Amino acid sequence: MAAAELQPADTTAASGADLITISVDAMGGDRGPAAVVAGCARSAAKNPEIGFILHGPKSTLDPLVARRRQLTGRCEVRDVEGVVTMDAKPSYVMRHGKDTSMWSAIEAVRNHEAEVCVSCGNTGALMAVSMVRLRKLEGINRPAIACLWPSRNKNGFNIMLDVGADIRADEHDLLQYALMGTSYARNGLGIIRPRIGLLNVGTEEHKGRAELKVANDMIAAAAAAGEYDYVGFVEGGDIPSARVDVIVTDGFTGNIALKTGEGTATLIREFLKEAFKATPLSRIAALLALTSLRRLTTRIYSLRVNGGVFLGINGTVVKSYGSADATGIAAAIQLASDLSQSGFSQRLAARVASGSLPRNDDSELGAGDGNKK
């Protein structure tokens, strides 16, 4: 099963030809559609196999697309007037958001016109629309958002979920997060046998909330069948560590950890800037170390550049950071394309369906073949 999951999938032809089609919500990001189109162009230049469906007002998007040679013949613009703003209530968008670029972008995945949807808009609304239009995966109670966290691991990232799809999670949800995180680690990061940790306030088994102790036992018991290694409880300090590949937690805690990490990184980046402006010598030093410092800044910021992936719905939705620039959008599209090529959506569905049942290689592959839900 593990090896099979890593092979290129043969089910991506659903949309015809060998092109991977990515449905992109061009509106709703803090930097506007120009940044989104620039990100698509950058991504198109690197990946000849990607095609796009761009959603937003045609009058705005057509001129932006026309300016990018890389997008010629590979980008369909779908005219939608409405935009979901960052402060829109998810429940409102769910009921009245039909004529928005976000809704239209999700709809293209629902209609099998695209494999993956990418948006840098309002997270809550994107999750709500995804749930309503794509529906939850059979067997999943609460879908989750998984983020990539810079780490000391070889590939440079750990996965954490849920970082904000739902503010609650009981022990059954946490077990499902472990299974979904395993699938994501395997298909997104190429880790055959991911190490799973459960976030808690201490690593001792007697610590933490009651539901965490139950989840601890359940995740440990399902490790063999789920083909992951369970390392037990991990603490906040372990999130970027090489002890673990996937950190499982509820969406409330995960969201606060993610934003605390981002906030700390931003603060230190400002301290760094001040330090290099402090004296004439330090200013010269900053010039000498310019390349290293730029690389450092990129690493610090990679927390924000990478997209969050919605797990547990029928279809793959990648949420890029609201203030993502062209680089950020291109990174999110790359992730979306990688996941699409690996047949992630079908494999995740199969993994969840098999749950913690005894290992059964055929069932995982079998369920993934044929129709894409």
Added chain:
Amino acid sequence: MAAAELQPADTTAASGADLITISVDAMGGDRGPAAVVAGCARSAAKNPEIGFILHGPKSTLDPLVARRRQLTGRCEVRDVEGVVTMDAKPSYVMRHGKDTSMWSAIEAVRNHEAEVCVSCGNTGALMAVSMVRLRKLEGINRPAIACLWPSRNKNGFNIMLDVGADIRADEHDLLQYALMGTSYARNGLGIIRPRIGLLNVGTEEHKGRAELKVANDMIAAAAAAGEYDYVGFVEGGDIPSARVDVIVTDGFTGNIALKTGEGTATLIREFLKEAFKATPLSRIAALLALTSLRRLTTRIYSLRVNGGVFLGINGTVVKSYGSADATGIAAAIQLASDLSQSGFSQRLAARVASGSLPRNDDSELGAGDGNKK
């Protein structure tokens, strides 16, 4: 009331003379008693008004103290054999820890021999022993641990509580944290009218858990009487921001945020080191910017250097970081001494007693006068 809280207290004479006596658990830190004694010596050199009671095996401590001129005549060693290890269960220490340096250090506060206790040992055990021997402050359901978080505010720090005394907190506890945090901000950081924020996954009022919405209303309603400004919900990214002075949260979330912040800071510090070793030019740059980089490292690490303060018990207990070196211990002692000089313990008790009742300057001061509980 606010102004009165900032005046030097006239009740610190409880232990006799003008000396402030600090009870120090010399054992239990990761770096052993030598680091603790060095920290005391450093602190003694700066603060002629501080005296110490050191707890631990006399055979170990006497030679260490004898080597430090600054401690001559200002340091009593109290002979105790037992040490609470970092992995000891709090419940076990509570029942069987009588002959440990930690217990003895707390006991000195209970017996009014010292105003404040400082320890860098096992946090859970220290809280458990504090609760059993000093008892909870009247009216407090769950005591809290408050930490100082590096921030963009003028004084360089924000306060966050609870960071791990208890894994639960209902709306009443969160209101008490707001009141205790106000008192700490005023007496520890000199902020007359602190701005309080409640940690949540979004700043909109409709977001978050049910108990947070209730706490939001309660803390807002008590702001006038409590003489703080309530800024509403804040997110993880706001913890180091200048939007707020005190961040209120439950101990589970606070502990994970704190450790995530520390972990992120440590990771970036390693990235920084690598960046300056990357090329010959960057190595020269590192030499040129040595002073600035050292200052930067100190700022990054200030998250760990400063002590956590236990709030809501009868007496002040400062928990220094387990791996604190002499600088860290000295910083914790400084904080303990500042709090002691401001009559913090009595003032906090008065504030909690007055709760969210209408403003009453006399009651806060009145309760603080006379006997120290």
